[in-house]
Amino acid sequence: MQKLGLNQSLQQKLSPQQIQFIKLLQVPTAELEGRIEEELEINPALEEGEEQEKTEEPSNETETEDIPEPASTSDDVDIKDYLGDDDYSGYKMQGDGDDDEDNREMPIPMSSSLHEQLMSQLDFLGLDERQYNIGKQLIGSIESDGYIRRDLDAIVNDMAFSQGIETTADEVETVLKKIQTFDPPGIGARNLQECLLLQLERMDNGHDIDVAVAKKIIAECYEEFTKKHYQKIQKKLDTEDEDFVRDAMELIVKLNPKPGGESTNSVVKNQYIIPDYILTNNNGKLELTLNSRNAPELRISRSYTDMFKAYDKSNKKDKKLKEAVTFVKQKLDAAKWFIDAIKQRQQTLLRTMKAIIDFQYDFFLEGDETKLKPMILKDIAGMINMDISTVSRVASSKAIQTEFGIFPLKYFFSEGITTDSGEEVSSREVKQIIKDIIESEDKDKPFSDDKLETILNEKGYNIARRTVAKYREQLNIPVARLRKEM
Numbered sequence: 001m002q003k004l005g006l007n008q009s010l011q012q013k014l015s016p017q018q019i020q021f022i023k024l025l026q027v028p029t030a031e032l033e034g035r036i037e038e039e040l041e042i043n044p045a046l047e048e049g050e051e052q053e054k055t056e057e058p059s060n061e062t063e064t065e066d067i068p069e070p071a072s073t074s075d076d077v078d079i080k081d082y083l084g085d086d087d088y089s090g091y092k093m094q095g096d097g098d099d100d101e102d103n104r105e106m107p108i109p110m111s112s113s114l115h116e117q118l119m120s121q122l123d124f125l126g127l128d129e130r131q132y133n134i135g136k137q138l139i140g141s142i143e144s145d146g147y148i149r150r151d152l153d154a155i156v157n158d159m160a161f162s163q164g165i166e167t168t169a170d171e172v173e174t175v176l177k178k179i180q181t182f183d184p185p186g187i188g189a190r191n192l193q194e195c196l197l198l199q200l201e202r203m204d205n206g207h208d209i210d211v212a213v214a215k216k217i218i219a220e221c222y223e224e225f226t227k228k229h230y231q232k233i234q235k236k237l238d239t240e241d242e243d244f245v246r247d248a249m250e251l252i253v254k255l256n257p258k259p260g261g262e263s264t265n266s267v268v269k270n271q272y273i274i275p276d277y278i279l280t281n282n283n284g285k286l287e288l289t290l291n292s293r294n295a296p297e298l299r300i301s302r303s304y305t306d307m308f309k310a311y312d313k314s315n316k317k318d319k320k321l322k323e324a325v326t327f328v329k330q331k332l333d334a335a336k337w338f339i340d341a342i343k344q345r346q347q348t349l350l351r352t353m354k355a356i357i358d359f360q361y362d363f364f365l366e367g368d369e370t371k372l373k374p375m376i377l378k379d380i381a382g383m384i385n386m387d388i389s390t391v392s393r394v395a396s397s398k399a400i401q402t403e404f405g406i407f408p409l410k411y412f413f414s415e416g417i418t419t420d421s422g423e424e425v426s427s428r429e430v431k432q433i434i435k436d437i438i439e440s441e442d443k444d445k446p447f448s449d450d451k452l453e454t455i456l457n458e459k460g461y462n463i464a465r466r467t468v469a470k471y472r473e474q475l476n477i478p479v480a481r482l483r484k485e486m
Contacts, residue, residue, distance in 0.1 A: 021341045025348060025390070028397045029291050030274040036296055039338055045304040045331035046338060049297050114146070114260050115139060121182045127175075133163055134175045138188070146187045146260025147195070148176070186259035193222050199255045213237070213248035225252070228484050275401035277353050279364060286364055288353060294346055298339050304328055348386070352394045353409070355383040360412050367404030370433075372426040375413050417463060430461055431471045438477055443485040 027035055040046055118139045127135060137159055141150045152169040159165045159172075180188040185202045189195035200215045217225055217233060224232045234245055276294060280287050307328050357364050359379060362371040377395065381388045395409040414427045437455055441447050447455070449472065453465040477483070 021344055022393065024341050024345045026393045026397055028274070028399075029276045029293050032296075033293055036298070036342075043331050043334050043338070045301045045328070046335035047299050047301050049299060114142070114144070118142065118179070118182055118187070122179070125178060127178075130165065130167075131175055133165055134159065134167060134172055135179060137163070138172065138176055138179055142188060142260065144260055145258040146184070146189070148188055148190055152176070184256070184259045186256060189259070192257060193218060195257065195259060196252060196255050199259075200252075210247045210251050213244065214251045217245075217248055217252065225249075228482055230484070273399055273406050275406050276349065276398040277400040279357070279400055279402045281365070281403055284365075286357060286361070288350070288357060290346060290349060294349065296342065298342060300332065300335050300339070304332055304335075348390065349394060349398070351384045351386075352380060352391055353398075353400065355380045356409065356412055359383070363412075364402060367402070370429045372412065372414065372428050374415060374417075374426045376415070377413065417461060417467075425461070427471065430456070430463060431475055433459070433461070434468065434471055435475055435477070438472075438483070441483075443483065446480040446483040448480045 024032075024035070036048075040048060119136070122132065122135045122139060125135070137155060138148065141148050141155060143149060152172050155172055156167055156169055159167050176188060180198055182188070185199045186195040187198075189198055196218050197215065200211055200218065204211045204215065216237065221233045221236050224230075224236070230242075230245065230249075234240065234242070237245065239245065274291065274293075276291050278289050278291060280289075307325065356375075359375055360372060362373075363369070377388045377391045381391045384391075395413065399406050399408045411428075417425055417427055417430055433456065434452060437447065437452060449465050449469045452468045452472070453463060456463050456468065472479075
């Protein structure tokens with residue numbers, strides 16, 4: 001027998017305003033203009049520009065907490081008198097939008113792509129139609145870095161299915177060898193070893209002993225070369241002369257491991273970091289401002305507020321007029337919420353960055369990495385009385401311009417390590433010390449992770465070998481054996 005019951009539950013749901021604010025908070029400055037432009041297009045109740053009776057200019061200085069709020073109503077009409085308390089409907093944030101600058105016309109440089117350069121060289125080989133089609137297929141299989149990683153048997157199958165040409169791996173390789181003579185040197189290689197050998201072949205004039213030794217090292221001692229086992233290389237080459245091997249090794253490291261890297265695209269847009277904040281040092285006093293793009297002038301359309309005036313004086317029982325006013329009301333709701341979200345975004349960005357500066361004041365004053373203190377999201381969230389997720393959204397996509405360069409906000413967050421004196425220091429400080437130690441080490445006898453641990457412990461940093469290894473890897477520094485030089 002079924003039983004009916006009544007359960008009471010409490011659920012938390014984000015309001016449309018909160019959702020809108022979260023989305024805008026995550027948007028970096030570079031994309032904010034596109035988002036605002038998109039909002040202006042879909043909402044005629046939202047306009048760009050200052051209020052006509054605005055009396056004072058906005059200031060983004062962090063020295064004051066009075067951040068001016070963008071005007072959201074007309075002086076003549078109070079929108080709240082006309083907007084009801086019913087639930088919001090018919091409005092949502094749309095898309096991420098693109099930075100408007102990305103879509104501006106730009107001069108196109110007169111250059112050709114890697115594929116076009118190779119096809120141009122293929123035309124000069126004088127191949128018959130069959131070989132030309134194979135060459136075309138091979139060039140199409142060359143990746144942007146200049147390598148062919150697709151197996152030749154697979155290319156044979158591609159030729160059979162796509163072009164109806166029956167061929168063999170040997171015939172395909174014959175055409176590939178011709179393509180490997182093209183510029184840039186090393187193009188069409190199937191792996192790094194072959195790429196280096198192709199470049200050395202171009203350099204070999206039969207008289208240069210260094211090129212001959214380099215070819216022998218790559219062809220016969222490649223595994224030892226990748227692991228920097230110099231003594232094993234000398235043994236295989238049957239020589240005790242270190243200079244004999246060193247000169248050849250110096251030649252090899254100058255070769256290009258990515259021959260297609262310089263010609264991957266005919267048009268490449270440069271990517272620039274647009275800072276969200278600008279920090280200046282005015283005679284020892286740090287002054288923080290928001291990038292002006294974060295403070296757009298937005299207002300409610302006066303014509304839309306006039307519609308409410310007309311509605312207030314007209315017959316409210318007119319069905320068509322009611323439908324029109326409902327539409328206008330939704331647009332005014334959306335415009336007001338968008339302006340409020342932009343205003344709240346400015347306040348949150350400034351409060352968060354000001355707290356970070358206060359926490360890492362010594363670094364922002366001098367630019368010394370060792371001055372960075374251990375700092376986590378919870379520290380900043382506590383200082384500004386906001387949720388950790390809010391601080392995370394600000395830190396994940398924003399950057400600040402200082403006298404020492406542009407830094408992503410993530411840069412200032414790091415875990416802590418305790419020294420012998422009980423002081424807690426930033427892991428970034430320890431990484432910088434590890435980097436300095438390795439840069440000054442004897443390259444004939446580079447320090448192992450165990451040795452690095454000992455040196456750091458002697459300096460007062462209580463750090464384990466596995467942590468040293470982790471930090472070294474994060475710095476993209478190879479192990480001691482691979483740092484060894486002859």
